Amino acid sequence: MTAQGLDEVFGALADPTRRAILARLASGDANVGELTAPFRMSQPAISRHLKVLERAGLISRRRRATARLSHLEAEPLREAAAWLVxxxxxxxxxxxxxxxxxxxxxxxxxxxxxxxxxxxxxxxxxxxxxxxxxxxxxx
Amino acid sequence: MTAQGLDEVFGALADPTRRAILARLASGDANVGELTAPFRMSQPAISRHLKVLERAGLISRRRRATARLSHLEAEPLREAAAWLVxxxxxxxxxxxxxxxxxxxxxxxxxxxxxxxxxxxxxxxxxxxxxxxxxxxxxx
DNA sequence: GTCATCTATAACCTTTCTGTTATGTACTGG
DNA sequence: CCAGTACATAACAGAAAGGTTATAGATGAC
Structure with a gap:
């Protein structure tokens, strides 16, 4: 894993909202609205958190009708764990x-x-x- | 581990300079001057990185004469790993x-x-x- | 005590982050 | 095609991050 990759992954994990999003995605894919609901935060704010997670490779996204589903991609977590090892x-x-x-x-x-x-x-x-x-x- | 603890640990790990400092400390305690040497960066900048690492619990410090030795404390790394688990x-x-x-x-x-x-x-x-x-x- | 050494802090600047509201865009259903 | 839903982007603001130089503070040697 590259140094920049670690920067992005650890940086993404440094935010509690983003960790909560990952936790939510662990129980299944979700669209932006569903991910926004639990937070006292605007939808655009969540969209930007999702972009951070996507850049770090921690989530992938696909369309379903007008919605965009986020999907947990745990590979970077594994790489981060490997670094810790x-x-x-x-x-x-x-x-x-x-x-x-x-x-x-x-x-x-x-x-x-x-x-x-x-x-x-x-x-x-x-x-x-x-x-x-x-x-x-x-x- | 608290949410804020994870914020601080992951945040500390998100910086390549700080990861390099940890790597250096893995081979033994070091004072600020020794930690500054490998970088094209001023001593105050390193001192601040050390403070971030200390707040995250990733290093501890003690005096030796006029110097202050930094010591790797890997416990938070373990906790971060446990979170990843x-x-x-x-x-x-x-x-x-x-x-x-x-x-x-x-x-x-x-x-x-x-x-x-x-x-x-x-x-x-x-x-x-x-x-x-x-x-x-x-x- | 005084000097020399090593480190911390202050003051400052620029960039990035994280949130806001307002508005644009993409896809679907009827 | 056109209306509605779901999301993204723009523009903005404040706070935090990360670097600099200059200076203050702590400690040991003499």
Missing amino acids: GYREYWEESYERLDALLSTLDRREASASTSRSRPGTSAKPKRKGVPDGQDQSHR | GYREYWEESYERLDALLSTLDRREASASTSRSRPGTSAKPKRKGVPDGQDQSHR
Whole structure:
């Protein structure tokens, strides 16, 4: 992922309204009106938030009649997560808590089916490389 | 993690200079002068970036003689990652790639010692809950 | 105490962000 | 085709971000 891509994704995620929009889209595609309703904010304001999210690649859009449906595109979230993973070694025991969280989710969705353990994930890593982040871009 | 906390963490990560500073700190604590050197930017500018990182909890600082050392505090990164995990279900096969990445790191750091496998992590999750993000804060 | 060093703050400027209201545009249904 | 619905864009305003230079403050050495 490019430095600018990270700028846009993290920048998009830095706003609570936009995170709420993503959360709403997680439960299904929605048009602008539906996305505007929960907020005390004008429709144009939401349209611009949507544009920010679209530029970051976090949503895609298509027409349906006169409406435009927004669709969650989580790939950039994955890339952001992958970037964070570069610092996983510094989470140390914190990482284990995250891993425990993952396991919890796993178990919950595995329901009564085969239980799946995640062994070997509790070892403490030593210092390794981290993305150098020497992008040096300027405004 | 609070909504404002996420605002600050993601906001801090949205700047390439700040990400580069974090990357530098991953290789050890550093004073302001050392952090300024790699950039074509004044020392006060870096001091302000450091303040943003500090407010987000991403660094802590202590004095050593006349210098002030910055220290990476990765806990907020972990929390940001945990937030992203709320969308893991949408990564689907993408998630498996992230998991593969984790496995790769595991293996690399495990070196010639005991090889550790991560079974059961390739199952595709179904829809679940996602942080609702209805924070509704305003500026 | 005084000097030297390292960092923070003040004051300022420009650009970007985020919201507003008003208006334009695109698509559909009858 | 024309009226209505749904959304986008324009124009504007205020606040925040991010940089600069100049200067103040804190700390250790002597």
